[in-house]
Amino acid sequence: MSGSPPAVTGATPAAGWRSLGRAWEVWLGVGLAAAVAATFLGGLLLELENRTIDLRFKSRGALPLARDIVLVVVDDPDLEKLGTWPWPREQHARLARRLKEAGARVVGYDIYFNEPSRYNGPDDTQDDDAFAKAIAETGNVLLPVVFERKQVWDNDLMDTVDRPVAERPIAELRQVAAGEGFIDMEFQKMNPDGVLRYVLLQNSSEGETFFPFGLQLAAKFLGQPIATGPAGVRLGGRVLPTYGLPQWGGGEPVRGFQINYANQTGFFEEVPYFNVLVGSFPAGLFQGKAVMVGTRSKGTSEDRKFCPFGVLAGMEVHAHLFQTIVSGRTFARLGPAWFALALLVLAGVVAAVLALWTGWMGNLAVLAVFVAWVVGADLAFRREVVLEVVPVLILLPVQWALTRLIQQFVTLRQRNRDLALLNADLQRKNRELSILNEISKAIVFMDNLVKTLDAILRRAVEVLGAERGALLMLDERYENLVEEAVVVGPEGKAEVPAALKDMAARVVEQGSSLLISEVGKDETYAAMARAAEPVRSVICLPLMVHQTPIGVMTILNKQAGTFDADDLKLADIMANQAAIVIEQARLYNLATIDGLTGLIVHRHFQSKIEEEFRRAKRYDKPLSIIMTDIDHFKKFNDTWGHQTGDLVLREVAKCVRMSIRDTDVAARYGGEEFAVILPETDVEGAAQFAERLRQKVESAVCQGPKGPLSVTISLGVSSVPHNSVETTQEMIKAADEALYAAKHSGRNRFQVAPPAEKKE
Known part of the structure; x- marks a missing residue:
């Protein structure tokens, strides 16, 4: 199992x-x-x-200026010229004829005509007759309707009820008008804050349906009929979109049409009433356009509406409704x-x-x-x-x-x-911690990781009372198990059986521990129990660092009995400890090795040169250092980009690593500059090394984005006792000055620092 x-x-x-x-x-x-x-x-x-x-x-x-409508406005100067309001309707008749002659396609009067004219007396009908005749001759005049709430008799209820009733123009006028549209706006349900944003597209009175004044004006201007249906109000082939305004406290939403206001007051072309009456307006101003006639003078009415852009005259609101429909810029x-x-x-x-x-x-x-x-x-x-x-x-x-x-x-x-669970588990942990303390005594951080792992494994085998064990590590890319593994058995190190490697690979893949108390009863690994060196019981654990497996620890054959769950827990602790040691080694490597080039970093180089310099002085041995710099490296970055620059750095570093001895130390000194420490090497030997390295770099093939790149280096050499220096700083400075001398001499060469005279 x-x-x-x-x-x-x-x-x-x-x-x-x-x-x-x-x-x-x-x-x-x-x-x-x-x-x-x-x-x-x-x-x-x-x-x-x-x-x-x-x-x-x-x-x-603001939206682009509207060109389809012109407003004829009654303002205070008009009252001064034409007299007090109301004016005779014969005057409105003259205006209608003037607009017809000017080519207006449709004319809408935003002025009430719901009572007979009294201008020439209560019994005189000539004023209304004159206006009606002009409307009939013009054939394109719209008149306003106003809804007022009144007490009316309901035949079905047999009682009076409060209902909106249409106050229409007098019969003589509406019989000859091209149509009617209501000009009053609903505020209580649709615009409760007093800002006019939405309008009703239809209203009914006494079985007859009426439409807004601006909509009627747009329909006549476009020559399209208005119809109603289940989908709402249609103008020609399109349905005018309405929005169901939610009502506070519930109730059926009120469907309103949202006006797309184009700008504040004064957006539309305007002409004073008097100027039109006397023909004082630009030619072609009204040709083919809709015209709306209304008042804005304080002496006529206080028809002011609040809108998103501020205060507008009532006729301007109707004009914005007209423009919204005609332009097609309706809201969705x-x-x-x-x-x-x-x-x-x-x-x-x-x-x-x-x-x-x-x-x-x-x-x-x-x-x-x-x-x-x-x-x-x-x-x-x-x-x-x-x-x-x-x-x-x-x-x-x-x-x-x-x-x-x-x-x-x-x-x-x-x-x-x-x-709470942790507190309850403390007693069980005490035993494990005491054993962990024993194991920790066998773990000493040292440069030789193999020796450390060997000590861990031997202690684990001893504590668990096992016969032998093995540690298999993943390669540096954490992809494959390394063949060379630390193996401890009765006779020391031995080969790792193939079946055990398969088991380790499975544990790495799954990332979880494996306990097989009796291998002979396990279908997958039963053959291991019959091998030359039989495996009776096994614990196999992944070594995890930050949830990433880096190797496998395997403990084989408990000397007394078989492994159980308690043994597995203890082995997990040991595996975690081993992983910590490995992580320390990795961190040490990261702290001292440059990730791009694989050479030691500048700080570690300083400690190494100090160490070698003291040794050379103490034992009177020669010591040389070489400073090298990639020629024209900035051009690689500027021309091909930093990725190509990194490629060049890696290739040069590779040449350096392949050229040095085991006792030499190579470092990335900074940027594109490298340094090499040559212990027990005199100036002649250092010069020969510098030339070999220069040739190696020059002959190296470095593939760039568009083919091979030519890479060369310049080198500076300093050496003791050739150069009489007393500190490492002076030695590095001498090599650095030699490097710059090589660069100034044409690059792709080395230069030896000249010997300095000894100080007296």
């Missing part, structure tokens, strides 16, 4: 995704989203959302129910991110979603797409804060549980 202790490993991505369905983070996110969605659907967030839409209007700025917007569903999906995605990434990456991802939504909403608005912002601004920060707070609480609770 075989077994292994439970291992603590990180969840795989697939397992992480599968566990999301059970993650409390997801349910919390969905619950919060449902609460925000309910608040949104209840209309509580509509006012805040409308204010963000106003900000988006201002962020977007998800319905409240669809957005609520999208909010649930967004919360689920954010919850998954917070559950899978509990650190700063998750926080950064949520922040990115938050910023992307806000910025995206602003950019989408410029493309006539309205994204809800307020629900997301509420949901994401609250969801992030609550999730992280609960995660911290869960983590703290788990840590408390772990501490």
